[in-house]
Amino acid sequence: MSELEGAERLDRRMITMTAVLTGVIAVVGAVVAGSAMISSGTPAGVTMLAVFGGALVVFGLSVGVDYIRWRATTYRLSEERLELRFSFVLNRRRSLARDRIRTVDVTASPLQRLFGIAAVVIGTGQSGESGESEVKLDAVSRERAHELRRELLRHAADAEPHTDDGTLAELDWRWAAYAPLSVLTPALGAAAVGAVANVASWFGDSDDVVGSVVSDLLIAAALFGYVTVVIGVLLAGAIGALLLFVEMWWGYRLDREPGGTLHVRRGLLTSRSISLEERRLRGAEIIEPLGVRLARAGRVDAIATGIREGGTGQGERTDHKTLLPAAPRAVALRVVSDVLREPDVSGALTGLTPHPxxxxxxxxxxxxxxxxxxxxxxxxxxxxxxxxxxxxxxxxxxxxxxxxxxxxxxxxxxxxxxxxxxxxxxLGHGLSGRYLVARRGVARRSTALVQRTGVIGWTVRQSIFQRRSGLLTLVATTAAGSGAYTIPDVDVTEGVAFADEAVPDLLAEFIERPGESPATTVTRER
Structure with a gap:
C-alpha cells in the first residue's frame, strides 16, 4: 500500500521521552536487583551480567517498540477526512469524515510537557468501543496538537451560524476552600497514613511497621484523645484534597468559541484541553455533595451526547463532562444559564413542585x-x-x-x-422553558436540567408500596448524559400530567382523557 500523500508523522521526541523514562527505570531496577543478588551471595560477575544485560534488553525493547510506532504511523488531514495509517507487517488504515468529528481533546502528562509534546484524541461522539469511536495521535508537538484541534473543529464553525464567543468562567482561587468538603477528604487522610506505613516498610519488616503505626495511633489517641487523632487524619486529607484541586483545576477557563463550541482548559502537571459542541448539548446538571451543599456551592456537569466514559488514558468521565468545579451556587447558576442560553434558571430551581x-x-x-x-x-x-x-x-x-x-x-x-x-x-420537579428539571439526593444532590426535545421516552414504575401510597416513579430516557433521569415518588395524577406536558404526545396513547369513549380508552391501554 502506498504511503499517504502529504502525510505527517508523529513527533520524534516521543522516542527520546521513552528512552529517558525507560533508562531511569532500568538503572534503578538494576541497582536494586544487583544489591539483592550480591547480598544473597551471587558472584559479582554473574550479577553484573544478569542485571545490566536485563536492563539493556528492557531498554532496547521499549525504545525499539516506540521507534517502530513512530516509523510506521502516519496521518493526513484533508478538507474532507482525517486518515491514519499504521504499516508494519500488517497494514491498518482508518479514515474519519470531518463532519462526523465531535470532540478533540488535547492532554499532556508532566513528562510530555517537559518534551514539548501532547496527545490528541479525536472522537466521533458515538457509543461503543473506544477503538472504533475515536482516533488517538500520541504524540505530536504541542503546537501541532492545538492546530489540529482548531482545524478539526473548524467545520463546526463553518456550518453553524456565528455565535457570541467569549469567556464564561475563570478560576477563582477561593473555590479551593470547597475541595476539603468532599467525601474524599477522610479517604485521602487514611491513604496518607497507609502511604507512610508503606514507605517505612521499605526499611524494615512490614508487619513490625504496620504494628508500630497502629500502636503509635493508639498511644496518640490515649495521650491527646481520639478527636485529636481524627482531626489529624482529616487535616492530612484536606491538604491532599487541596493539592488535588490545584493539580486538576490550575489555569481553568471555560470559553465559548465561534461556531458554538465550549472549550475547557485546565491542569497543572497534566494539562487538559476539552472541546464540546453545543449542538450535542442536551442540558446541564448541578452536583452538590453534602459538604459542598452546606457551603452553598455546587459543580456543573454537561449533559451531552457522545461524551466518552474515560478509560483511554485521558482521565475519568468527569474529565470530559465537568464544565465548572465546585463554586458558589450563584456562580454555578450563572454558568448554567450561559451554557444553556437561558435567561435565568435560578427562579425555576426555587419554584420546583414538591412531592407528596x-x-x-x-x-x-x-x-x-x-x-x-x-x-x-x-x-x-x-x-x-x-x-x-x-x-x-x-x-x-x-x-x-x-x-x-x-x-x-x-x-x-x-x-x-x-x-x-x-x-x-x-425532591422536586418542574419545567423551565425548553428544559425539564429533576432534583433528588442527599449525600449527592443532583439537579438535572434536561432538554425536553431530547427526551425520547418515559418509563413509569410503580411498586406495590407506591401503589398503596398513590405514588409512582418517572424516568426520562435520553441519549445524552447518564441516559436516564429519575423523578421518584411523585403523585400519580400529577406525575402523568407533568410527563405529558413536558413532552407532549409521548404518553398520549396511554392517558385516559375526559370525554373519551370507553372503546377509545381500551384501545389506547392495549
Missing amino acids: RAARSRRLRWALAPVTLVFAVLLTVELAAGDQIATRAGSALAGLVAAVPWVFAVIAVPIAVLLAVDAYRN
Missing part, C-alpha cells in the same frame, strides 16, 4: 429500617453475652456493653430522621 407527604414517609421508613436492624443485632448480642461479660470482666464493663445499643440508637435515630427529611425536601 407520602414520599417523606417512605424516606423515613428507608432511613430507620437499617438503624432498627443494627439496634436489634446489638441488643441481641448484649442479651446473649451480657452475663458472660459480667462474669469474666466485671459489672462495670458489662454495664458499658449493655449501654452500647441504646447509645447507638440515641445517636443514629436523629441522624437518620434528619437525612430522611432532607432527602424529602430535596
Whole structure:
C-alpha cells in the first residue's frame, strides 16, 4: 500500500521521552536487583551480567517498540477526512469524515510537557468501543496538537451560524476552600497514613511497621484523645484534597468559541484541553455533595451526547463532562444559564413542585429500617453475652456493653430522621422553558436540567408500596448524559400530567382523557 500523500508523522521526541523514562527505570531496577543478588551471595560477575544485560534488553525493547510506532504511523488531514495509517507487517488504515468529528481533546502528562509534546484524541461522539469511536495521535508537538484541534473543529464553525464567543468562567482561587468538603477528604487522610506505613516498610519488616503505626495511633489517641487523632487524619486529607484541586483545576477557563463550541482548559502537571459542541448539548446538571451543599456551592456537569466514559488514558468521565468545579451556587447558576442560553434558571430551581407527604414517609421508613436492624443485632448480642461479660470482666464493663445499643440508637435515630427529611425536601420537579428539571439526593444532590426535545421516552414504575401510597416513579430516557433521569415518588395524577406536558404526545396513547369513549380508552391501554 502506498504511503499517504502529504502525510505527517508523529513527533520524534516521543522516542527520546521513552528512552529517558525507560533508562531511569532500568538503572534503578538494576541497582536494586544487583544489591539483592550480591547480598544473597551471587558472584559479582554473574550479577553484573544478569542485571545490566536485563536492563539493556528492557531498554532496547521499549525504545525499539516506540521507534517502530513512530516509523510506521502516519496521518493526513484533508478538507474532507482525517486518515491514519499504521504499516508494519500488517497494514491498518482508518479514515474519519470531518463532519462526523465531535470532540478533540488535547492532554499532556508532566513528562510530555517537559518534551514539548501532547496527545490528541479525536472522537466521533458515538457509543461503543473506544477503538472504533475515536482516533488517538500520541504524540505530536504541542503546537501541532492545538492546530489540529482548531482545524478539526473548524467545520463546526463553518456550518453553524456565528455565535457570541467569549469567556464564561475563570478560576477563582477561593473555590479551593470547597475541595476539603468532599467525601474524599477522610479517604485521602487514611491513604496518607497507609502511604507512610508503606514507605517505612521499605526499611524494615512490614508487619513490625504496620504494628508500630497502629500502636503509635493508639498511644496518640490515649495521650491527646481520639478527636485529636481524627482531626489529624482529616487535616492530612484536606491538604491532599487541596493539592488535588490545584493539580486538576490550575489555569481553568471555560470559553465559548465561534461556531458554538465550549472549550475547557485546565491542569497543572497534566494539562487538559476539552472541546464540546453545543449542538450535542442536551442540558446541564448541578452536583452538590453534602459538604459542598452546606457551603452553598455546587459543580456543573454537561449533559451531552457522545461524551466518552474515560478509560483511554485521558482521565475519568468527569474529565470530559465537568464544565465548572465546585463554586458558589450563584456562580454555578450563572454558568448554567450561559451554557444553556437561558435567561435565568435560578427562579425555576426555587419554584420546583414538591412531592407528596407520602414520599417523606417512605424516606423515613428507608432511613430507620437499617438503624432498627443494627439496634436489634446489638441488643441481641448484649442479651446473649451480657452475663458472660459480667462474669469474666466485671459489672462495670458489662454495664458499658449493655449501654452500647441504646447509645447507638440515641445517636443514629436523629441522624437518620434528619437525612430522611432532607432527602424529602430535596425532591422536586418542574419545567423551565425548553428544559425539564429533576432534583433528588442527599449525600449527592443532583439537579438535572434536561432538554425536553431530547427526551425520547418515559418509563413509569410503580411498586406495590407506591401503589398503596398513590405514588409512582418517572424516568426520562435520553441519549445524552447518564441516559436516564429519575423523578421518584411523585403523585400519580400529577406525575402523568407533568410527563405529558413536558413532552407532549409521548404518553398520549396511554392517558385516559375526559370525554373519551370507553372503546377509545381500551384501545389506547392495549
